[in-house]
Amino acid sequence: VSDSPIAVLSRAECLERLRQQPVGRIGITIGALPVILPVNFTLVDGAITFRTVPGTKLSAATTNAVVAFEVDACNSSGESGWSVLVQGVASEITEPSEVNAALDTLEQPWGVRGDADRIVRIDMQMISGRAFGAESAA
Amino acid sequence: VSDSPIAVLSRAECLERLRQQPVGRIGITIGALPVILPVNFTLVDGAITFRTVPGTKLSAATTNAVVAFEVDACNSSGESGWSVLVQGVASEITEPSEVNAALDTLEQPWGVRGDADRIVRIDMQMISGRAFGAESAA
Numbered sequence: 297v298s299d300s301p302i303a304v305l306s307r308a309e310c311l312e313r314l315r316q317q318p319v320g321r322i323g324i325t326i327g328a329l330p331v332i333l334p335v336n337f338t339l340v341d342g343a344i345t346f347r348t349v350p351g352t353k354l355s356a357a358t359t360n361a362v363v364a365f366e367v368d369a370c371n372s373s374g375e376s377g378w379s380v381l382v383q384g385v386a387s388e389i390t391e392p393s394e395v396n397a398a399l400d401t402l403e404q405p406w407g408v409r410g411d412a413d414r415i416v417r418i419d420m421q422m423i424s425g426r427a428f429g430a431e432s433a434a
Numbered sequence: 435v436s437d438s439p440i441a442v443l444s445r446a447e448c449l450e451r452l453r454q455q456p457v458g459r460i461g462i463t464i465g466a467l468p469v470i471l472p473v474n475f476t477l478v479d480g481a482i483t484f485r486t487v488p489g490t491k492l493s494a495a496t497t498n499a500v501v502a503f504e505v506d507a508c509n510s511s512g513e514s515g516w517s518v519l520v521q522g523v524a525s526e527i528t529e530p531s532e533v534n535a536a537l538d539t540l541e542q543p544w545g546v547r548g549d550a551d552r553i554v555r556i557d558m559q560m561i562s563g564r565a566f567g568a569e570s571a572a
Contacts, residue, residue: 301546319506319515321459321470323461325468329502330521331521334504334508334515363468364461364467364470366471368457370472372456377472379545381469381471383467406508407440408440426545
């Protein structure tokens with residue numbers, strides 16, 4: 297293991313790991329400061345898709361903005377694991393049939409108050425991933 | 435539980451949760467794009483402290499820059515959990531005795547190549563946290 301400390305994940309491996317995780321973390325800018333928030337999400341038509349509450353800071357910060365999105369997993373000691381990073385433009389889905397389909401599919405968002413009936417998608421302009429420790433040899 | 439969907443964590447609760455986690459995620463800017471990377475860290479003198487390899491993008495992006503740092507945990511379905519967000523200025527520790535003490539204390543960083551002998555600290559200018567689902571009633 298020690299002689300293969302890092303493995304670069306292929307795009308297919310990155311997508312597979314994105315599909316396996318219910319929660320990722322979005323990196324946005326609010327008030328000119330960087331913010332990272334956990335978000336539960338689903339891949340829909342190849343885009344990271346989640347629900348937000350209209351009028352919230354998260355909702356505003358994901359309107360036509362370049363964002364980061366990350367998923368990871370590691371063992372309890374933090375000695376092996378993997379991470380996948382997506383960068384892309386977040387935007388609102390407004391076409392009524394797509395909105396309704398997404399509302400039927402997507403879970404309620406993690407820890408929000410109010411009606412989360414706004415659908416945000418992140419187009420994956422860039423995706424990269426790496427595994428390390430025992431994970432890198434898998 | 436359903437009538438207490440979110441609980442705001444006190445500063446003391448946020449610090450306690452930061453102490454319990456070996457790995458967090460740092461939000462930085464590289465090439466004008468937002469990036470989120472997992473980092474294993476330790477609290478030293480009230481600051482998030484970790485090792486980087488000199489000359490890397492992570493090292494450059496944490497030199498006197500405002501960054502976000504997040505830790506979280508959730509159950510496997512993503513229905514309950516908590517998150518803590520720190521915002522502050524990252525800077526290099528250069529005082530030799532502090533560097534040596536930190537090198538003795540801090541683990542090797544997660545998945546890097548090279549000698550991680552540069553020590554970065556994030557002063558916690560802002561810290562906030564929340565819990566939701568079953569966690570919010572704990």
